[in-house]
Amino acid sequence: xxxxxxxxxxxEFAPRLxxxxxxxxGSNMLQSKLSQLGLKIHLNKNTxxxxxxxxxxxxxxxxxxxxxxxxxxxxxGIRPRDELAHLSGLNTGTRGGILVNxxxxxxxxxxxxxxxxxxxxxxxxxxxxxxxxxxxxVAANLSGASKSFxxxxxxxxxxxxxxxxxxxxxxxxxxxxxxxxxxxxTHQGVYKRINLTRDxxxxxxxxxxxxxxxxxxxxxxxxxxxxxxxxxxxxxLGARGGxxxxxVSKGTICxxxxxxxVTTVNGMKKCTKAGTxxxxxIPMVKDLxxxxxxxxxxxxxxxxxxxxxxxxxxxxxxxKINQVKHYDSVLxxxxxxxxxxxxxxxxxxxxxxxxxxxxxxxxxxxxxxxxYLANIQKGGTYSVVPRVAGGxxxxxxxxxxxxxxxxxxxxxxxxxxxRIDMFGAHVSDLPDIWEELMQGGMESGHAYGKALRTVxxxxxxxxxxxxLHDSVSFAVELENRYQGIRAxxxxxxxVSGCIRECAEAQSKDFGVIATEKxxxxxxxxxxxxxxxxxxxxxxxxxxxxxxxxxxxxxxFYIKTADPLTRTATWLNKMEGGMSYLHNVIVNDSLGIxxxxxxxxxxxxxxxxxxxxxxVEDPELxxxxxxxxxxxxxxxxxxxxxxxxxxxxxKQW
Amino acid sequence: xxxxxxxxWFLACNVDDIPENGGACVKYNDTQIAIYNFSRRGEWYATxxxxxxxxxxxxxxxxxxxxxxxxxxxxxxxxxxxxFSLITGECLSGDEYQIITYPVQVRDGKVYIDVNQ
Numbered sequence: 001x002x003x004x005x006x007x008x009x010x011x012e013f014a015p016r017l018x019x020x021x022x023x024x025x026g027s028n029m030l031q032s033k034l035s036q037l038g039l040k041i042h043l044n045k046n047t048x049x050x051x052x053x054x055x056x057x058x059x060x061x062x063x064x065x066x067x068x069x070x071x072x073x074x075x076x077g078i079r080p081r082d083e084l085a086h087l088s089g090l091n092t093g094t095r096g097g098i099l100v101n102x103x104x105x106x107x108x109x110x111x112x113x114x115x116x117x118x119x120x121x122x123x124x125x126x127x128x129x130x131x132x133x134x135x136x137x138v139a140a141n142l143s144g145a146s147k148s149f150x151x152x153x154x155x156x157x158x159x160x161x162x163x164x165x166x167x168x169x170x171x172x173x174x175x176x177x178x179x180x181x182x183x184x185x186t187h188q189g190v191y192k193r194i195n196l197t198r199d200x201x202x203x204x205x206x207x208x209x210x211x212x213x214x215x216x217x218x219x220x221x222x223x224x225x226x227x228x229x230x231x232x233x234x235x236x237l238g239a240r241g242g243x244x245x246x247x248v249s250k251g252t253i254c255x256x257x258x259x260x261x262v263t264t265v266n267g268m269k270k271c272t273k274a275g276t277x278x279x280x281x282i283p284m285v286k287d288l289x290x291x292x293x294x295x296x297x298x299x300x301x302x303x304x305x306x307x308x309x310x311x312x313x314x315x316x317x318x319x320k321i322n323q324v325k326h327y328d329s330v331l332x333x334x335x336x337x338x339x340x341x342x343x344x345x346x347x348x349x350x351x352x353x354x355x356x357x358x359x360x361x362x363x364x365x366x367x368x369x370x371x372y373l374a375n376i377q378k379g380g381t382y383s384v385v386p387r388v389a390g391g392x393x394x395x396x397x398x399x400x401x402x403x404x405x406x407x408x409x410x411x412x413x414x415x416x417x418x419r420i421d422m423f424g425a426h427v428s429d430l431p432d433i434w435e436e437l438m439q440g441g442m443e444s445g446h447a448y449g450k451a452l453r454t455v456x457x458x459x460x461x462x463x464x465x466x467x468l469h470d471s472v473s474f475a476v477e478l479e480n481r482y483q484g485i486r487a488x489x490x491x492x493x494x495v496s497g498c499i500r501e502c503a504e505a506q507s508k509d510f511g512v513i514a515t516e517k518x519x520x521x522x523x524x525x526x527x528x529x530x531x532x533x534x535x536x537x538x539x540x541x542x543x544x545x546x547x548x549x550x551x552x553x554x555x556f557y558i559k560t561a562d563p564l565t566r567t568a569t570w571l572n573k574m575e576g577g578m579s580y581l582h583n584v585i586v587n588d589s590l591g592i593x594x595x596x597x598x599x600x601x602x603x604x605x606x607x608x609x610x611x612x613x614x615v616e617d618p619e620l621x622x623x624x625x626x627x628x629x630x631x632x633x634x635x636x637x638x639x640x641x642x643x644x645x646x647x648x649x650k651q652w
Numbered sequence: 653x654x655x656x657x658x659x660x661w662f663l664a665c666n667v668d669d670i671p672e673n674g675g676a677c678v679k680y681n682d683t684q685i686a687i688y689n690f691s692r693r694g695e696w697y698a699t700x701x702x703x704x705x706x707x708x709x710x711x712x713x714x715x716x717x718x719x720x721x722x723x724x725x726x727x728x729x730x731x732x733x734x735x736f737s738l739i740t741g742e743c744l745s746g747d748e749y750q751i752i753t754y755p756v757q758v759r760d761g762k763v764y765i766d767v768n769q
Contacts, residue, residue: 364674
């Protein structure tokens with residue numbers, strides 16, 4: 001085609017293209033790829049004669065068809081020339097080739113065969129390199145040394161009119177002798193196949209059509225018998241998952257664990273840069289590290305961080321049993337060093353769950369949002385969210401939010417959790433803002449805490465013509481019941497008044513949906529980056545039972561989950577999964593139901609609005625200043641930009 | 653205090669302005685300086701308040717701690733948890749950032765920072 005030939009045909013005797021190099025699916029893919037390029041392909045064609053007078057005119061085939069053409073390029077394969085062996089009575093293979101052993105000896109020990117006439121281990125080697133290798137073996141043995149032929153790597157990679165075609169190792173081995181992973185994309189014209197050992201540990205061979213970029217690494221993986229990562233499909237699928245900010249593939253992360261012995265997220269950040277952008281992939285990076293370590297038989301310990309040789313659950317029990325209430329004491333008793341940004345908030349969360357003391361008492365072990373009881377936003381200002389239980393708000397409170405936002409120049413937006421967020425508050429304005437909100441009876445919404453955010457509700461039977469029960473009242477009751485309780489991560493909830501599910505309860509950490517006979521309780525759902533439907537824990541239960549199960553469920557989660565693990569991930573990692581959780585919560589299989597109910601009741605009874613405590617305490621209020629040597633001055637670097645009649649933070 | 657010392661050491665704040673095992677920010681002319689009261693170790697540190705990652709005035713609001721066998725004291729920016737050595741100012745999270753650190757002196761309940769670098 002590059003020569004400007006307008007019409008090109010490929011005549012193949014075999015039923016498919018490149019039958020010795022690639023498998024049937026690969027051939028089909030190659031054929032369609034070449035057809036797209038304008039090649040006309042004829043399979044099962046046996047040329048009988050080339051016709052013409054003085055110049056070539058046409059090809060004639062055994063099926064009595066013919067093809068007119070001006071030029072013919074013959075590309076012939078090999079056929080072992082073993083006639084001499086036949087005549088001499090040497091053993092030959094059924095499909096030709098002189099049978100030889102690893103010394104290239106025929107059945108007559110004085111006669112050797114090398115090159116494409118020799119049949120070794122069922123293979124004819126039609127390339128020059130194995131021919132040389134065979135010759136060397138024979139020469140060595142003839143001159144008294146000992147050398148044997150052990151087959152030859154026939155892996156090849158070539159470009160067929162711009163189309164990558166490669167095969168390596170043993171491309172044909174099939175199940176049950178191996179396990180095969182096949183990726184076929186007819187849209188892009190890509191076909192990839194890898195054959196693994198049955199235990200999935202080693203790569204045996206494979207085929208690549210359309211994209212052979214991975215050929216070298218795959219060939220080395222076969223030849224050097226490199227142990228495969230836990231997800232060998234990554235070898236041909238490349239970067240799925242991984243860190244998209246820094247373009248670090250799963251394979252690279254696994255490789256860093258096995259190759260560079262990286263076993264911590266921080267180490268991984270340094271080694272590969274994975275997780276150093278937005279940080280959204282860090283939980284997955286952590287899972288990959290742990291998964292790869294387990295797969296390679298490395299000892300995995302679920303320590304909170306370098307300062308504590310314990311998991312969160314272990315530390316929870318230690319703190320409770322030993323009655324420890326101060327961070328430094330926990331560190332002295334059970335840890336080492338001076339703590340860090342990982343263990344400090346984790347221990348603070350345990351303190352809240354066990355002792356339920358005001359979090360501002362130990363404010364410097366809290367994450368920034370919990371230290372300032374507001375959510376830090378771009379530019380270093382904070383957002384303020386009062387609680388609007390169930391999304392139900394009075395006109396007076398709406399007016400109050402509006403007037404406070406206006407007074408302090410705040411941007412307002414309705415959140416996904418049916419409440420109102422006010423952005424752009426200077427740290428020094430926070431106590432004043434809350435003082436005003438409290439005068440109107442509003443309280444902290446704990447939007448800054450790893451705690452219950454909102455219980456979203458649909459309008460339910462009070463207004464809706466489909467509503468079965470009063471979902472708003474139930475949502476308000478649940479939100480007020482669990483407000484302020486600290487957990488390993490934030491908790492979101494919803495209550496829907498009928499199966500139409502307007503409150504999206506099934507995407508929440510816990511969700512309740514009204515039925516004809518009562519309520520269905522769902523748990524461990526998630527929106528976010530990895531959406532997951534909540535699973536049914538109990539159906540058609542009354543409100544009291546629903547609350548009892550929720551008490552047990554939430555306390556069980558608070559006590560056993562790892563730091564910053566949402567309920568969905570917690571369940572996914574739980575051995576026994578949903579049936580185990582159902583047994584613990586509904587059937588009380590561990591006999592801890594009553595204890596869990598008591599423990600959460602202590603937390604419920606101990607609720608206090610943190611902002612109320614701060615607003616009423618001049619010493620605590622003093623902490624809300626940007627400059628300690630100029631407490632009245634605001635951060636002069638804060639800049640706002642106007643948009644649609646409101647302000648927003650200057651972009652970074 | 654003689655004149656040379658007075659110009660070198662800036663009186664930043666009182667000891668009890670900075671929370672225990674935490675930080676706060678002081679203003680020195682147009683510069684924002686984060687001061688850390690590492691009371692667990694009986695040590696004081698000061699760095700620039702600006703986190704170089706996203707140019708945010710936030711380091712004083714970060715959590716402090718230590719890392720490694722040598723217990724290198726560090727601060728973690730509240731925005732994306734980039735951590736910096738309080739001694740060298742080097743970024744410990746694997747990035748190329750560097751922050752300024754200032755010598756600190758505490759005398760008679762007052763915190764002084766050496767601003768003449």
